Amino acid sequence: MAVAEPHTTPRRRAVRADAIRNREAIVEAAAEVLAEQGAAVDVREIARRSGVGMGTLYRHFPKKEDLVRTVLDQDFSRWAEAARQAAIDAEDPWAALTDFYRQALSGCARHRALMESFALTWTDPDAAGIPRLRAVLEELRVRAAELLRPGITADDLVLLLISLGYAAQCTDAGGPQMWQRLLRVSLDGLRAEHREPLPEG
Numbered sequence: 001m002a003v004a005e006p007h008t009t010p011r012r013r014a015v016r017a018d019a020i021r022n023r024e025a026i027v028e029a030a031a032e033v034l035a036e037q038g039a040a041v042d043v044r045e046i047a048r049r050s051g052v053g054m055g056t057l058y059r060h061f062p063k064k065e066d067l068v069r070t071v072l073d074q075d076f077s078r079w080a081e082a083a084r085q086a087a088i089d090a091e092d093p094w095a096a097l098t099d100f101y102r103q104a105l106s107g108c109a110r111h112r113a114l115m116e117s118f119a120l121t122w123t124d125p126d127a128a129g130i131p132r133l134r135a136v137l138e139e140l141r142v143r144a145a146e147l148l149r150p151g152i153t154a155d156d157l158v159l160l161l162i163s164l165g166y167a168a169q170c171t172d173a174g175g176p177q178m179w180q181r182l183l184r185v186s187l188d189g190l191r192a193e194h195r196e197p198l199p200e201g
Contacts, residue, residue: 093140
C-alpha cells in the first residue's frame with residue numbers, strides 16, 4: 001500500500017502568504033511615513049506602523065535605500081499616471097498642461113520624500129522617475145507648442161514643477177489656494193505673448 005506524502009505544501013503556501021502580507025504592510029507603512037517625514041525617517045517607525053519586527057523588515061528590505069526606492073517608484077508611478085490621465089482628459093492643449101500641473105502639485109504637496117527625490121535626481125539620466133516625468137512634460141509641451149513662449153523646454157517644465165512642488169508643500173497646510181495662485185502666475189509667464197528671449201540654459 002502506498003504511503004501518503006506528508007502534507008507540507010499548505011504550510012509553505014501559508015508562509016508565503018504571510019510573507020506577502022508582511023511586505024505589503026511594510027511598503028504601505030513606509031509610503032505613509034515617507035510622505036509625512038521624508039527619506040530621513042527612522043526605519044523603526046516604519047516597522048512600528050507596519051506591525052512587524054525589525055528582523056522581518058530587514059528580511060524584505062536589507063537596506064533602507066531598497067525600501068525607499070520601492071516606495072518612491074510605486075508612488076511616482078501612481079502619481080504620474082493620475083496627473084497624465086488628467087491631462088489626457090483635457091482636450092484643449094493649454095488646459096491639458098494646466099491640469100497636469102494642478103494634479104501633480106496636489107501630489108507634491110502631500111509627499112515630502114517624492115519632492116526630495118526629484119530635487120536630488122532631476123539631472124540623473126538613470127533615475128527612475130525623472131525620465132518618465134520629462135517624457136510626459138515633453139508630450140504636453142509639444143501639444144501646446146503654439147501657445148508657449150519661444151524657447152520653452154521640457155527641462156524648464158520639470159524644474160518649474162519641482163520648484164512649485166516645494167511651494168505647494170510649504171503652503172498647502174495654510175490653504176492650497178496659495179500654491180494655486182503661484183501656479184497661475186507661473187503658467188501665465190509661459191504664454192506665447194511673452195516674446196522676449198529667455199536666458200540661455
